[in-house]
Amino acid sequence: MGHDFETLVERHRREIQVHCYRMLGSLADAEDLTQETFLRAWKARDAFEGRASVRTWLYRIATNACLDVLARRPRRVLPDQLGPAGEPAGPITAADLPWLEPYPDRLLEGAGPDDAVVERETIELAYLAAVQYLPPRQRATLILRDVLGWPAKETASLLETSVASANSALQRARATLRERLPARRAEWTVGDPTAEETALLKRFIAAYQDGDPAAVARLLREDAQAVMPPYSLWFDSRASIIRALSLSMDPASPHCIGRFRMQPVRANRQPAVAGYLRRPGKHEHHWFGVTLLTIEDGLITGMAAFESATAAAWDLPETWPAGHGDGGPAGKMQ
Numbered sequence: 001m002g003h004d005f006e007t008l009v010e011r012h013r014r015e016i017q018v019h020c021y022r023m024l025g026s027l028a029d030a031e032d033l034t035q036e037t038f039l040r041a042w043k044a045r046d047a048f049e050g051r052a053s054v055r056t057w058l059y060r061i062a063t064n065a066c067l068d069v070l071a072r073r074p075r076r077v078l079p080d081q082l083g084p085a086g087e088p089a090g091p092i093t094a095a096d097l098p099w100l101e102p103y104p105d106r107l108l109e110g111a112g113p114d115d116a117v118v119e120r121e122t123i124e125l126a127y128l129a130a131v132q133y134l135p136p137r138q139r140a141t142l143i144l145r146d147v148l149g150w151p152a153k154e155t156a157s158l159l160e161t162s163v164a165s166a167n168s169a170l171q172r173a174r175a176t177l178r179e180r181l182p183a184r185r186a187e188w189t190v191g192d193p194t195a196e197e198t199a200l201l202k203r204f205i206a207a208y209q210d211g212d213p214a215a216v217a218r219l220l221r222e223d224a225q226a227v228m229p230p231y232s233l234w235f236d237s238r239a240s241i242i243r244a245l246s247l248s249m250d251p252a253s254p255h256c257i258g259r260f261r262m263q264p265v266r267a268n269r270q271p272a273v274a275g276y277l278r279r280p281g282k283h284e285h286h287w288f289g290v291t292l293l294t295i296e297d298g299l300i301t302g303m304a305a306f307e308s309a310t311a312a313a314w315d316l317p318e319t320w321p322a323g324h325g326d327g328g329p330a331g332k333m334q
Helices: 002-010 013-024 027-043 054-070 125-131 136-147 152-158 163-180 195-209 213-217 238-249
Strands: 220-228 231-235 259-267 270-278 286-296 299-306
Touching (some): 013 125, 125 136, 136 152, 136 163, 152 163
Parallel strands (some): 220 299
Antiparallel strands (some): 220 231
16 A cells, blocks of 8 residues: 555645645745645545545645644745835845745646646746735635636535635635736746847846946836845835945945856746855855846846745755856756
């Protein structure tokens, strides 16, 4: 039974992790809850009667495991959800908050039997941020119905409620998403990289590696926004972003953080860059984090820099290898 059980459930591991990520907004939590799901499934294996598919059974267990976690944890956030934008004024202090986390596209490969599991509209950062506003049971209802395509009766059964109550929760969840999602979201560049996006990323990386705020400015729309978890400070204009970069990139500035090396990656079905930073007085570039970009009409309208993102999640080294120049530690786009 042990070997048969492993064969039955392991094929669903990746999509269960994606489901847990949508529910929780954290890659680390999703990994933990996937393990918890498989542990609960193993303990309950003798009670599985086969009236539903193994896949449906695992989704039931995973959803309930996530609801248990959400019952005792606050929602995950991004800085622009906490207060008004600010202005750069030198060093900033990290805030100990439950931050939303990015999800590497490489983990979406083979995540499910159909495209709905990893459809870009339901994995991109804006969607995840909006979903976090939903109470846990509304969140579960929305994901089960609108992302996974579960019927109302099956969703109500999982949540141990009536079909009418489940439908009501779904309507409230959809209304909240309409309020929280950006109005022009459909115009963003997402999905597979285009030639234009690839060229823009090259220019973005060159501007950062050259420490050239003016070159970065030419790539940003005037109303571009930038968030930088774990810092609550965020910027809501190209001018503010460039003022901050002028402080952090200028070697003569007391607030200079050093020089970057970057390579293109993918996260949440969006263009992104993995960054390595050589701090003043140091000789090596060490892992800094991942920055997700929102692109609209050939310009960057959003930057979300996650210092908490780990190199291991993107299968990258902790230090920029000697001899790789500007080509990236992996030498390829992920």
